[in-house]
Amino acid sequence: xxxxxxxxxxxxxxxxxxxxxxxxxxxxxxxxxxxxxxxxxxxxxxxxxxxxxxxxxxxxxxxxxxxxxxxxxxxxxxxxxxxxxxxxxxxxxxxxxxxxxxxxxxxxxxxxxxxxxxxxxxxxxxxxxxxxxxxxxxxxxxxxxxxxxxxxxxxxxxxxxxxxxxxxxxxxxxxxxxxxxxxxxxxxxxxxxxxxxxxxxxxxxxxxxxxxxxxxxxxxxxxxxxxxxxxxxxxxxxxxxxxxxxxxxxxxxxxxxxxxxxxxxxxxxxxxxxxxxxxxxxxxxxxx
Amino acid sequence: xxxxxxxxxxxxxxxxxxxxxxxxxxxxxxxxxxxxxxxxxxxxxxxxxxxxxxxxxxxxxxxxxxxxxxxxxxxxxxxxxxxxxxxxxxxxxxxxxxxxxxxxxxxxxxxxxxxxxxxxxxxxxxxxxxxxxxxxxxxxxxxxxxxxxxxxxxxxxxxxxxxxxxxxxxxxxxxxxxxxxxxxxxxxxxxxxxxxxxxxxxxxxxxxxxxxxxxxxxxxxxxxxxxxxxxxxxxxxxxxxxxxxxxxxxxxxxxxxxxxxxxxxxxxxxxxxxx
Numbered sequence: 001x002x003x004x005x006x007x008x009x010x011x012x013x014x015x016x017x018x019x020x021x022x023x024x025x026x027x028x029x030x031x032x033x034x035x036x037x038x039x040x041x042x043x044x045x046x047x048x049x050x051x052x053x054x055x056x057x058x059x060x061x062x063x064x065x066x067x068x069x070x071x072x073x074x075x076x077x078x079x080x081x082x083x084x085x086x087x088x089x090x091x092x093x094x095x096x097x098x099x100x101x102x103x104x105x106x107x108x109x110x111x112x113x114x115x116x117x118x119x120x121x122x123x124x125x126x127x128x129x130x131x132x133x134x135x136x137x138x139x140x141x142x143x144x145x146x147x148x149x150x151x152x153x154x155x156x157x158x159x160x161x162x163x164x165x166x167x168x169x170x171x172x173x174x175x176x177x178x179x180x181x182x183x184x185x186x187x188x189x190x191x192x193x194x195x196x197x198x199x200x201x202x203x204x205x206x207x208x209x210x211x212x213x214x215x216x217x218x219x220x221x222x223x224x225x226x227x228x229x230x231x232x233x234x235x236x237x238x239x240x241x242x243x244x245x246x247x248x249x250x251x252x253x254x255x256x257x258x259x260x261x262x263x264x265x266x267x268x269x270x271x272x273x274x275x276x277x278x279x280x281x282x283x284x285x286x287x288x
Numbered sequence: 289x290x291x292x293x294x295x296x297x298x299x300x301x302x303x304x305x306x307x308x309x310x311x312x313x314x315x316x317x318x319x320x321x322x323x324x325x326x327x328x329x330x331x332x333x334x335x336x337x338x339x340x341x342x343x344x345x346x347x348x349x350x351x352x353x354x355x356x357x358x359x360x361x362x363x364x365x366x367x368x369x370x371x372x373x374x375x376x377x378x379x380x381x382x383x384x385x386x387x388x389x390x391x392x393x394x395x396x397x398x399x400x401x402x403x404x405x406x407x408x409x410x411x412x413x414x415x416x417x418x419x420x421x422x423x424x425x426x427x428x429x430x431x432x433x434x435x436x437x438x439x440x441x442x443x444x445x446x447x448x449x450x451x452x453x454x455x456x457x458x459x460x461x462x463x464x465x466x467x468x469x470x471x472x473x474x475x476x477x478x479x480x481x482x483x484x485x486x487x488x489x490x491x492x493x494x495x496x497x498x499x500x501x502x503x504x505x506x507x508x509x510x511x512x513x514x515x516x517x518x519x520x521x522x523x524x525x526x527x528x529x530x531x532x533x534x535x536x537x538x539x540x541x542x543x544x545x546x547x548x549x550x551x552x553x554x555x556x557x558x559x560x561x562x563x
Contacts, residue, residue, distance in 0.1 A: 057466050080472060088470040096467040098492035108489065112472030143496065157471060 003033040003197050004054065004165060008063035011049055015061065023049040024221040026063070031165075031199065036191055038208030038229075039201045041218030042243055047201050048091070050218070051167050054199070055086035067165070084113050087163030091170045093154035097142040102133065102153050105142055109161040127160035128153075130193075131186045148179040155183065159190055166190065167199045172207065180204075184211055205247040209233060209268035217242065230266050249273045298415040303531060304346035305416045309425030311532040312413055318539045319409045323402050325546050332401045334549075338542070339409055348415045356411035357404055364400055371396035419451040428526060442516050449505070457498065464493045 009027040014020050024046040031037055041047050052058040053065055056072050056079040065072050072082050090096070099105035106127055110120045128138060131152045137145065142153055155171060168187065172180040188211055191198045202208050208215060208229070215232040217225035219242050225232050232239070236246045236254065245251070246268075253267040253276070263280060267273045281287045299305075307315075319335070326332055343353055357364075377391030414422070427444035434440050465475070468489045475486050 052466065055470060057469060080474060083470055083472055090463065090467045090470070093467065095497055096464055096471075096489075096493055098489045108468075108473075109471040112474070161471070 002030040003035070003068060004031040005066040005069070006030070006054075006063070007066065009050070009053060009060050009065065010062045011053065011058060012061045022221060024053075027223055029216060029223060029226055031197055034195050034197055036198045036211055036213045037200070038212030038215045039199060039218065040203070040205065040208060040215065040244060041224070045218040046221040047218055048169055049221075051088065051169055051199065051201060054165070054167055055083050055088045057083075057088070084109070084161050085163055086165040086167065087158040087161055089155055089158045089166070089168040089171055091173055092151075093158075093171070094142075094147065094150035097150060097154055097157075100141060101139050102128075102142050102145070103138040105153060106133075106138075106157045106160050109157055113161060123160045123162065124156075127156040130159060130190060131156040132182060148175055148182075151175065151179070152183065152186070155186065162194065163196065164194075165197045165199070167201075169201045170203065171200070172202070172204070180207070187211070205233070205245055206249075206269070209247045209250070217244065229268055233268050234266060297418050298348050298352065299418075300347055300416065302346050302416075304342060304412070306531070307416075307535060308526055308528055308532045309417050309421040310429050310526060311528065311535060312417055313422075313425050313429060315535060315539050316409050316413045318543070320406055322539075322542055322546055323405055325543070326402075326549075327398075328549060331546055331549050332398065332405075334542075334546070335405055336401075339405055339412070342412060343408075346412060346416050348412065352415065353408050353411060357407055360403065360407055364403060367403070368396040368400050371399055420448060423447045423451065424522070424524070424526065439516070441520060453501070456501070457494070460497060461490065461494055464490050 006027050006029050010025050011023045012020060013023055027050060039047055039051070049058065053060055056065075059073065067082065067086065072079065072086075097105050099108065103124060106124045107120050110123045115123070124138075125135075128135075133149070133152050133156055137149065137153075142150055145153065151171070155168075158166070166187070171183055171187065175183065184207055187198060187200070190196055191211075200208065200212060212229055214228050215225070216223060217232060217239070224242055225235070225238065233246045233250055236250070239246060246254075249270050249272075250265075250268055253263050253273060254265055256263045257265050261280070264276055267276055278287065304312075319339075323335060326335060343350060372388045372392040372395075373386045375389050375392030375395050377389035380388040380390050380393060382388070417425070423444050426447070427440055430438070430440045430443070465473075469475075473486060473489055475483065478486070
């Protein structure tokens with residue numbers, strides 16, 4: 001069943017002025033319920049504009065966004081309720097923190113939903129736990145925390161609304177490798193525990209290959225490719241035409257194969273690569 | 289949010305654009321002085337033609353000139369009504385207890401023309417001069433004040449930074465608003481108090497990031513050895529050339545012409561039988 005469907009989505013900025021610019025044009029795609037989609041593309045390819053349409057922050061110039069088969073703009077007065085179902089984490093979300101304590105900030109979303117106090121408390125603690133925000137941090141000011149901690153608090157603020165669809169716009173930008181892996185594993189856990197549909201905008205092919213099940217490639221406001229991870233990353237040439245790349249480990253295996261070694265070329269994560277190499281070495285009797 | 293026009297620069301390469309920023313500033317000041325010297329319809333027509341000519345040369349769309357008047361419509365209407373009814377003179381018509389006079393009508397009309405032309409002239413200045421050139425021009429014009437220990441250079445630098453940061457802050461506000469909306473913030477419903485409270489989630493992050501940006505910029509400037517004392521050289525040296533002198537001469541010549549004109553009322557809206 002398709003959870004999210006985008007039909008002919010087009011957005012034109014400053015329509016009717018000399019500064020008119022088409023950001024996205026005639027996008028069509030569907031996202032299956034429980035899917036994990038990686039969205040890649042160059043800066044300025046329209047990724048951020050596109051994702052802001054999915055939770056009704058931007059209104060399409062033409063076209064539709066359907067959630068569970070219903071146009072999200074059918075009743076414009078209910079768009080706020082939709083934003084609780086489709087959660088969006090912006091780039092550098094730590095800059096949106098404003099409350100006196102971490103606890104209050106995470107509770108901002110659930111409180112806006114009009115939930116009971118007990119339910120709010122339960123959700124805040126669950127989201128904090130899920131994002132690795134320890135109990136000892138909950139009563140501190142968000143402005144005292146480190147950058148990585150603040151980022152996790154901000155993400156917890158969206159997860160506390162328990163959205164069925166979670167969209168993240170480069171959630172790992174500017175973090176160190178460890179912070180990056182941590183955040184993505186939190187997201188992955190949310191995806192699995194809740195059966196949530198996740199859309200992840202990322203510049204890291206490694207992250208997309210590791211977590212996503214399908215990949216959407218954008219270029220100049222249009223969809224250049226859309227398919228499973230192996231479908232997209234097996235077309236390395238087309239990707240490099242777009243100025244993108246395949247995961248490094250995929251490139252390594254492509255070269256090994258070209259050098260004549262009998263290795264598979266559909267290797268997209270380091271773990272898969274390790275397994276493939278071990279298999280090869282075992283076959284040759286190098287290791288047991 | 290993105291529609292804020294704060295003296296938006298309209299790039300071009302016309303005679304008006306190429307005029308020295310200092311000259312343009314002086315021209316606008318002269319134009320405003322002249323607007324207050326003008327006391328006849330003919331005079332206003334003359335000023336109007338002068339401005340229209342400048343607009344035509346600058347290739348700024350007339351629509352944009354008119355748009356600059358939009359925020360002032362209320363003020364214009366208000367002063368016109370006040371002038372119309374509160375000026376004593378020959379009665380024109382009466383509503384309730386208020387009597388409009390011919391003199392009031394004339395005054396209202398003149399005041400409206402004066403304010404409109406004033407705003408359009410200064411808009412033309414900001415449309416055709418980049419903010420950097422403008423502050424540079426101001427700094428040079430205020431140069432003599434340095435002798436009085438006025439920190440002209442610092443003031444100009446402050447102005448440049450402020451101008452540079454306006455679009456950045458607008459963009460930032462936009463972003464924070466979207467982020468809070470994504471968490472279900474509601475800015476559009478509720479009473480005054482509720483709406484004011486709804487602004488907190490925007491204002492706090494905005495303040496925090498402004499201080500952060502200010503701090504970063506200060507560090508960056510210090511890293512490049514920015515220092516307030518000592519003479520500064522500049523990348524673009526302003527130089528007056530022939531067209532600048534011509535423009536100044538035209539604007540100066542208008543003053544005696546206007547002064548002469550005020551004594552000879554060629555055309556008045558007050559019926560001569562009354563006057």
